[in-house]
Amino acid sequence: MKLESYWLDTRPAFRGGREGPVEGHAEVVVIGGGFTGLSAALELASRGVQVTVLEAAQIAGEASGRNGGQCNTGLAHDYASLAAKIGATQAKAFYRAYESAVATVDSIVTAHQIDCDFVRTGKLKLAAKPEHFAKLEKTYEVLLREVDQDIALIPRESLRDEVGSDGFFGGLLQRNGAQMHMGKFGVGLAQAAVRHGARIFEQAPVTQMKRLDGERYEITCARGTIRADRVLVATGASQIGPFQWFRRRIAPVGSFIVVTEPLPPEQLNRLFPTRRAYVTSRQIGNYFRVTPDNRLLFGGRARFAMSSPSSDEKSGQILRAGLSAYFPELANVRLDYCWGGLVDITADRLPRAGQHEGLFYSMGYSGHGVQMSVHMGRVMADVLYGAAAGNPWRDLEWPAIPGHFGHAWFLPLVGAYYRLQDILH
Numbered sequence: 182m183k184l185e186s187y188w189l190d191t192r193p194a195f196r197g198g199r200e201g202p203v204e205g206h207a208e209v210v211v212i213g214g215g216f217t218g219l220s221a222a223l224e225l226a227s228r229g230v231q232v233t234v235l236e237a238a239q240i241a242g243e244a245s246g247r248n249g250g251q252c253n254t255g256l257a258h259d260y261a262s263l264a265a266k267i268g269a270t271q272a273k274a275f276y277r278a279y280e281s282a283v284a285t286v287d288s289i290v291t292a293h294q295i296d297c298d299f300v301r302t303g304k305l306k307l308a309a310k311p312e313h314f315a316k317l318e319k320t321y322e323v324l325l326r327e328v329d330q331d332i333a334l335i336p337r338e339s340l341r342d343e344v345g346s347d348g349f350f351g352g353l354l355q356r357n358g359a360q361m362h363m364g365k366f367g368v369g370l371a372q373a374a375v376r377h378g379a380r381i382f383e384q385a386p387v388t389q390m391k392r393l394d395g396e397r398y399e400i401t402c403a404r405g406t407i408r409a410d411r412v413l414v415a416t417g418a419s420q421i422g423p424f425q426w427f428r429r430r431i432a433p434v435g436s437f438i439v440v441t442e443p444l445p446p447e448q449l450n451r452l453f454p455t456r457r458a459y460v461t462s463r464q465i466g467n468y469f470r471v472t473p474d475n476r477l478l479f480g481g482r483a484r485f486a487m488s489s490p491s492s493d494e495k496s497g498q499i500l501r502a503g504l505s506a507y508f509p510e511l512a513n514v515r516l517d518y519c520w521g522g523l524v525d526i527t528a529d530r531l532p533r534a535g536q537h538e539g540l541f542y543s544m545g546y547s548g549h550g551v552q553m554s555v556h557m558g559r560v561m562a563d564v565l566y567g568a569a570a571g572n573p574w575r576d577l578e579w580p581a582i583p584g585h586f587g588h589a590w591f592l593p594l595v596g597a598y599y600r601l602q603d604i605l606h
Contacts, residue, residue: 444477
């Protein structure tokens with residue numbers, strides 16, 4: 182079993198990175214070569230802006246290349262509960278932002294002919310308890326009435342048409358969702374940006390930033406120093422670099438994934454006949470999907486811990502148990518991949534994008550970042566040049582998480598709280 186991301190291991194090599202030192206000047210410097218940074222770089226370069234991307238390791242190598250491969254409508258919230266909390270108008274705007282985000286990914290894949298196995302399959306949220314289905318019924322009614330007619334409620338007696346498991350009690354299908362190969366998309370996005378003139382430097386972790394005036398910064402990284410007229414910080418849950426202000430506002434929660442050996446098509450057709458993107462309704466739930474080469478990817482927040490080889494392996498054992506519980510016939514299937522990564526979760530699980538001390542930023546996607554990161558890269562290309570109205574998150578305050586000074590000591594407590602919620606509700 183490989184302790185590395187299936188997406189990263191099976192993607193083509195990116196050969197568009199710049200050699201030599203980082204130096205000189207750029208109109209925009211993007212810090213972070215994940216989906217947000219690469220999408221912004223592509224959009225800016227397409228408009229003729231001189232843009233440089235500084236990536237600490239390899240492009241799309243962290244959250245963008247280590248996730249579950251789902252690109253769906255919907256926030257990290259139950260819509261009905263969110264609407265009750267913040268009001269229908271704002272909840273509707275946030276929901277539609279995710280609809281727009283899926284469309285953005287689709288349009289980029291199409292326009293730049295990115296070979297990444299993109300397919301629209303929809304998302305099926307599965308009720309792990311009978312009472313969870315009752316909650317999905319209420320959400321379905323609110324969604325249908327207020328914001329989304331392209332949905333369906335699937336009772337337990339019809340669920341076998343969607344997923345071959347007796348472990349669920351119904352589901353909510355949101356058809357406006359997609360899947361793709363994250364590694365292929367990341368490389369394709371980077372190559373498209375380079376073709377349009379963006380400069381991408383890998384292995385260039387930022388070590389120092391000096392504000393010159395207004396939005397102008399001098400940025401020092403492991404490969405040199407560059408001056409920028411504007412800077413976009415797209416670092417997500419990264420734990421390196423002089424970005425303490427952002428780290429205090431993000432809980433870097435580990436998420437873990439296993440991928441099986443290739444499975445027989447007839448077995449996949451029986452267990453996953455519609456090939457949806459699947460998520461379960463528990464607080465510490467699971468997500469799964471079939472990969473382009475007929476493997477089952479199965480993930481979740483198995484442990485509230487940082488990712489490391491030992492932590493990933495322990496999480497893999499927990500995920501195997503969960504996989505076996507839902508799909509007993511897969512109990513002894515070989516696992517070929519197991520890995521972890523960090524999710525940039527905010528206290529209210531809503532993204533944040535705006536400006537702080539002259540730095541533009543977009544992050545905090547809270548486990549729903551595939552589509553929103555790509556979308557916000559494009560949006561931030563506008564925001565950098567004064568068009569803030571297109572940013573759906575512009576009016577959200579972003580206080581630091583109490584007691585959080587960079588090291589997420591509280592993660593075990595958060596995990597214990599959510600486990601209790603799963604027991605009680």
